[in-house]
Amino acid sequence: MMLLAIEQGNTNTLFAVHDGAEWIAQWRAATEASRTADEYAVWLNQLLAMKGLRFEQLTGCIISSVVPQSIFNLRNLARRYLNLEPLVIGENVDLGIDVRIAKPSEAGADRLVNAIGAKLVYPGDLIVIDSGTATTFDIVAEDGAFEGGLIAPGINLSLQALHEAAAKLPRIAIQRPDKVIGKGTVEAMQSGVFWGYVSLIEGLVGRIKTEWGGPMTVIGTGGVASLFEGATDSIDHFDSDLTIRGLLEIWRRNAHLTD
Structure with a gap:
């Protein structure tokens, strides 16, 4: 193959x-x-x-x-x-996953593929955080079912919005500032976006765990997830292969359809 x-x-x-x-x-x-x-x-x-x-x-x-x-x-x-x-x-x-939301057809393909890729490796109840154009927080139950989640704007969208909506704010690159308090405009923007997103992650993970009522393992994936590695204890594992692992599993389940 x-x-x-x-x-x-x-x-x-x-x-x-x-x-x-x-x-x-x-x-x-x-x-x-x-x-x-x-x-x-x-x-x-x-x-x-x-x-x-x-x-x-x-x-x-x-x-x-x-x-x-x-x-x-x-x-x-x-x-x-x-x-x-x-x-x-x-x-x-056939994705082989139970989608436990009001309208299963609304669940994005990328979110379901991530859920499958996560359950192949990580046991128990999971929170999968995918940081891309949007930042999604998806809940995967111990039995592998997709339980829904949250969708927030991605970190790049926040930078773009700051630049486009405020005439004096420049377009900047994402990076982790050394300090939270910025001493200049660029540093202040970088800190606000970066540490703001770290706080978003920490706050939402905390609220999800409280609502869920039990222990959960948190996995970070997506194009900019590595930015947060070492910046927060709220993410237990960073896994860049989550999506392609899920796609491989789906292929193995459905390869007969292409014969």
């Missing part, structure tokens, strides 16, 4: 290759809804070649996307260049 897993968020798209034993390659591209299958193919072909791989070696493809207008082009990438019919999360694919 040689699986191409594509996980597309609002900001970045991850392409990863699994050889049946381990992940042997991972690449990220900026998410652009208008990018065509041919454009993806040129980019991906060059990256595969750098790893000594070719399109013809890929025997499976699974796609998870929160950008509906991009799915058409990603599907065509698999059909035209890999000669494969991809599995697309949300299209008659």
Whole structure:
């Protein structure tokens, strides 16, 4: 087996290759809804070649996307260049997870994939924090069920909003300030956003645990999760492979659909 897993968020798209034993390659591209299958193919072909791989070696493809207008082009990438019919999360694919919310169809594909990836490794009741365009806090019960959660604006959205809404505030990069009290505008913005998000995480994790009424393990994942490593004790584990682990498990459950 040689699986191409594509996980597309609002900001970045991850392409990863699994050889049946381990992940042997991972690449990220900026998410652009208008990018065509041919454009993806040129980019991906060059990256595969750098790893000594070719399109013809890929025997499976699974796609998870929160950008509906991009799915058409990603599907065509698999059909035209890999000669494969991809599995697309949300299209008659058995996720093998009980979704215990009022309208199960509203649960985002990325959140469910994360829940599956988390339960493969971590026991007990879980909180999965995914820091991307949005910051999501998802609850996964001990039996693996998705119990709902919270959605907050992502840290990059906060920076963008500060810059666009306040004429005198510059566009800045995210980084961890040495001190909470900023001595200049840039330092004050960095501190407000960074430590504000640390406080958001700590506060919401505390409230979730109180409402849940029992011990929970907290896992951080997503594009900017590593920023918070060492800055808070509220996150027990940082796991960058959560999503692709979930995609691999879903592929194994549904590979027969592509035969």
